Amino acid sequence: MMRRTKPDQPDTHRTQQVVDHIRSLIENGTLQPGDKIPPEREFARALKISRASLRTGIGYLAAMGVMKVKHGVGTFVADGPAEFGKASLSLMGALHGFQSWQMFEARMILESQVAALAAERGKEEHHAAMSEEVAEMFAAMDAPADYLIHDVLFHRIIAQASGNPILAALSETITSALYDKRRKTVERSTDLRESAEMHREIYRAIRAHKPAEARRLMEEHLRMAKEAQVMERSAERRPAAPVRSRAGRAELRANLT
Amino acid sequence: MMRRTKPDQPDTHRTQQVVDHIRSLIENGTLQPGDKIPPEREFARALKISRASLRTGIGYLAAMGVMKVKHGVGTFVADGPAEFGKASLSLMGALHGFQSWQMFEARMILESQVAALAAERGKEEHHAAMSEEVAEMFAAMDAPADYLIHDVLFHRIIAQASGNPILAALSETITSALYDKRRKTVERSTDLRESAEMHREIYRAIRAHKPAEARRLMEEHLRMAKEAQVMERSAERRPAAPVRSRAGRAELRANLT
DNA sequence: CGTTTCTAAGTGGTCTGACCTTTGACGGGC
DNA sequence: GCCCGTCAAAGGTCAGACCACTTAGAAACG
Numbered sequence: 001m002m003r004r005t006k007p008d009q010p011d012t013h014r015t016q017q018v019v020d021h022i023r024s025l026i027e028n029g030t031l032q033p034g035d036k037i038p039p040e041r042e043f044a045r046a047l048k049i050s051r052a053s054l055r056t057g058i059g060y061l062a063a064m065g066v067m068k069v070k071h072g073v074g075t076f077v078a079d080g081p082a083e084f085g086k087a088s089l090s091l092m093g094a095l096h097g098f099q100s101w102q103m104f105e106a107r108m109i110l111e112s113q114v115a116a117l118a119a120e121r122g123k124e125e126h127h128a129a130m131s132e133e134v135a136e137m138f139a140a141m142d143a144p145a146d147y148l149i150h151d152v153l154f155h156r157i158i159a160q161a162s163g164n165p166i167l168a169a170l171s172e173t174i175t176s177a178l179y180d181k182r183r184k185t186v187e188r189s190t191d192l193r194e195s196a197e198m199h200r201e202i203y204r205a206i207r208a209h210k211p212a213e214a215r216r217l218m219e220e221h222l223r224m225a226k227e228a229q230v231m232e233r234s235a236e237r238r239p240a241a242p243v244r245s246r247a248g249r250a251e252l253r254a255n256l257t
Numbered sequence: 258m259m260r261r262t263k264p265d266q267p268d269t270h271r272t273q274q275v276v277d278h279i280r281s282l283i284e285n286g287t288l289q290p291g292d293k294i295p296p297e298r299e300f301a302r303a304l305k306i307s308r309a310s311l312r313t314g315i316g317y318l319a320a321m322g323v324m325k326v327k328h329g330v331g332t333f334v335a336d337g338p339a340e341f342g343k344a345s346l347s348l349m350g351a352l353h354g355f356q357s358w359q360m361f362e363a364r365m366i367l368e369s370q371v372a373a374l375a376a377e378r379g380k381e382e383h384h385a386a387m388s389e390e391v392a393e394m395f396a397a398m399d400a401p402a403d404y405l406i407h408d409v410l411f412h413r414i415i416a417q418a419s420g421n422p423i424l425a426a427l428s429e430t431i432t433s434a435l436y437d438k439r440r441k442t443v444e445r446s447t448d449l450r451e452s453a454e455m456h457r458e459i460y461r462a463i464r465a466h467k468p469a470e471a472r473r474l475m476e477e478h479l480r481m482a483k484e485a486q487v488m489e490r491s492a493e494r495r496p497a498a499p500v501r502s503r504a505g506r507a508e509l510r511a512n513l514t
Numbered sequence: 515c516g517t518t519t520c521t522a523a524g525t526g527g528t529c530t531g532a533c534c535t536t537t538g539a540c541g542g543g544c
Numbered sequence: 545g546c547c548c549g550t551c552a553a554a555g556g557t558c559a560g561a562c563c564a565c566t567t568a569g570a571a572a573c574g
Binding site: 015019023026027033052055056059060061062063064065066077078082084085087088089091092094095096097098102103105106109110113164165166167169170173174 | 272276280283284290309312313316317318319320321322323334335339341342344345346348349351352353354355359360362363366367370421422423424426427430431
């Protein structure tokens with residue numbers, strides 16, 4: 001019964017093969033954040049696969065934020081703060097009907113807890129960095145765009161100070177989505193002084209290792225930030241996409257063996 | 258000075274073009290979860306791009322969990338619960354040195370808050386579904402694998418009952434990563450009765466609309482679950498990958514215009 | 515007639531190899 | 545010494561052929 005053309009290897013799919021290979025390179029330390037991988041043609045030859053397949057695998061990793069591709073320069077291992085796919089949130093928003101208040105709610109829950117952890121575990125280096133950003137915020141109160149940058153930086157440092165990179169990555173995912181939206185309306189903001197002062201208070205609570213207070217202040221801060229942003233885009237388009245009804249019982253079973 | 262062969266369009270990169278096109282199809286309701294997109298050859302011709310480029314774009318969307326491709330069948334819009342790239346967490350774990358306790362900590366923070374929200378907002382349909390899963394857990398106490406499935410389902414329903422799909426997606430991301438790990442050790446578990454009873458208590462707190470109690474019980478449950486899992490894989494490999502030191506000041510500035 | 519098996523069409527996966535576009539660096543001209 | 549043209553390197557796109565997996569319907573069998 002003439003056997004198939006099944007030479008030998010189980011020959012897992014190429015994409016998977018590439019991802020696994022690079023994963024192992026990262027795990028054993030051969031590749032570190034910021035490193036450059038070999039040119040596609042060369043790397044493909046080394047892995048004994050076509051350049052097209054290699055590209056598929058790299059594309060997959062790039063989509064998840066694990067790698068960064070620069071046209072005409074090379075492909076690198078991501079080195080910024082961990083994050084779960086920038087486009088991800090907005091894409092999934094379109095797909096699952098995410099609402100603005102839900103983003104704020106999620107952010108509030110995450111960041112307030114993160115602030116509490118930062119108050120428990122923050123080290124001197126973090127306090128110094130936070131202090132610096134607060135100072136920069138006060139200095140940039142009349143330059144909304146600059147202010148925003150230091151605002152984001154401040155929150156990023158807190159996330160780092162929490163000592164939990166996973167929570168930091170989750171926060172980063174939501175914050176960066178919000179940041180993109182914010183950048184468009186920030187020029188209209190007012191009361192940056194009050195905002196800066198709240199940041200200073202949060203900073204003090206964290207430096208003084210007061211978790212409960214840090215959490216409370218962060219919640220208050222985000223609550224006000226939300227209202228401010230809603231106000232900033234008062235006169236704006238309201239497409240109001242039709243929100244499809246929620247999942248049925250059946251689809252909950254997805255991915256369970 | 259002879260201009261380039263620049264016919265007309267700004268000609269954004271192909272991948273982006275594909276992603277944007279599909280995004281718009283989703284946003285205007287032409288594509289809904291579960292729908293199938295046209296065959297690659299046909300779709301590529303319609304978009305006036307090569308099949309290879311189309312595939313790159315689809316690959317990007319698939320990597321982020323927005324689409325699902327099935328060899329020999331077709332490509333579909335994802336329909337399961339929202340999630341941020343399954344492989345994502347484990348890949349990023351390798352890259353940023355995620356630790357097990359950090360996953361549990363993140364899960365505890367997210368799920369306890371989610372449980373509180375579910376207690377506030379849960380509807381009858383959710384209570385019914387939760388009740389059913391609890392019953393199934395009691396019925397599967399001597400079949401760890403089955404038990405695990407209903408366990409995951411139970412938590413998934415709570416996430417859905419929270420009324421915040423973003424938080425649900427974040428929980429799902431972490432839970433599914435933990436689920437993969439757990440599946441390997443679950444056969445060794447004991448005390449499933451106690452676990453089932455805790456689930457029942459959580460269910461009761463949510464049904465009774467007691468947020469604070471639901472949060473407390475969920476925290477307690479996850480704390481025990483963590484200890485149980487640590488115990489399950491007592492005699493196991495401990496590679497202890499070298500955790501690279503944390504980010505420097507510079508890389509914090511990433512992605513800020 | 516019902517069941518099993520085979521076959522072919524449809525669709526995603528991979529390969530090859532050529533050509534285009536973007537960067538960055540080197541080096542000559544002013 | 546500065547500016548700009550040129551070129552090599554590396555990623556991006558294309559075209560077309562062929563491979564591999566699924567499914568459904570046809571054909572053979574009981």
